[in-house]
Amino acid sequence: MSGAKILFVGESWVKHTTHIKGFDQFTSVEYEEGAGVFLGCLERDGFQTEYVRAHEISQRFPAIAADLAAYDAVVLSDIGSNSFLLTDETFLRSEIGVNRLQLVADFVAAGGGLVMVGGYMSFTGIDARARYGMSPLAAVLPVELLPYDDRIEAPQGLSPELVARQHPAIGDTPPDWPVLLGYNRTTAKPGSTVIATVGGDPLLAVGAHGQGRVAVFTSDLAPHWAPPVFLKWDGYPVLWTALLGWACRQEAA
Numbered sequence: 001m002s003g004a005k006i007l008f009v010g011e012s013w014v015k016h017t018t019h020i021k022g023f024d025q026f027t028s029v030e031y032e033e034g035a036g037v038f039l040g041c042l043e044r045d046g047f048q049t050e051y052v053r054a055h056e057i058s059q060r061f062p063a064i065a066a067d068l069a070a071y072d073a074v075v076l077s078d079i080g081s082n083s084f085l086l087t088d089e090t091f092l093r094s095e096i097g098v099n100r101l102q103l104v105a106d107f108v109a110a111g112g113g114l115v116m117v118g119g120y121m122s123f124t125g126i127d128a129r130a131r132y133g134m135s136p137l138a139a140v141l142p143v144e145l146l147p148y149d150d151r152i153e154a155p156q157g158l159s160p161e162l163v164a165r166q167h168p169a170i171g172d173t174p175p176d177w178p179v180l181l182g183y184n185r186t187t188a189k190p191g192s193t194v195i196a197t198v199g200g201d202p203l204l205a206v207g208a209h210g211q212g213r214v215a216v217f218t219s220d221l222a223p224h225w226a227p228p229v230f231l232k233w234d235g236y237p238v239l240w241t242a243l244l245g246w247a248c249r250q251e252a253a
Contacts, residue, residue: 004248005048007071009061010079010121011035011222012053034222035077041237047244054079058087063098068107072248077221078119080130081137105136109210113247116141118218118225123184124150142192142207143216150184152199157181157227160203164195168251169206169215171242174235181227183219206246213247 015030033053042049050071052060061084062068084100108114116137120126124133124145132138133145157179165175177196185201188194192207198219206215220226221240230236245251 010077045241073113077117080121102136108212111211118184143186169246173239182225
């Protein structure tokens, strides 16, 4: 890919841990990011990627359409809708502001790309906390979201099935995919294309919204649902660079 510009959002978190040692206890805090392998793949293939961590959305995610239009595609990974809807001006100061998810929907309708990747805070999410089915992106995604906790946990491992091997959104990705340990359950919308399934449900589905292209990958791009064997798979960089290229309308001929 030659210079496609990607806005990547999410895949970071803070852990606040309580340590109990007999009578005594203390707490510690850790900050972690999960997208290193994924972002490295995009960088090596020539994408220009700007990373907005989960805690940076209020300050750094574009709040006007012109700023969002500077990108070719937006990737949302394991970050719930509240982080976009309850930004500082709204939640802390009760000010009227912009709906950033409506900006994304408008961005796609005008020709931009959108990729949503699964996780505990994607689609409907754990305890239905991600809540994208009640957001402006519900009409944009190529899948219907469940109204309740949509996680399918599969500690035994589930093997993806590739059902549209020639689709340009996966390029030369090998047909045999490693197992995954879970995903967000969705159902395909009429008119969308399901490229791969897992557990009989959509794993990779694509569609259009207005002039733009939209893709969902309903499992993870990093642990825990994506185990080490998936991250080390030869097809991992091929899959993601092909999918982002398709979303940006720069897929290989």
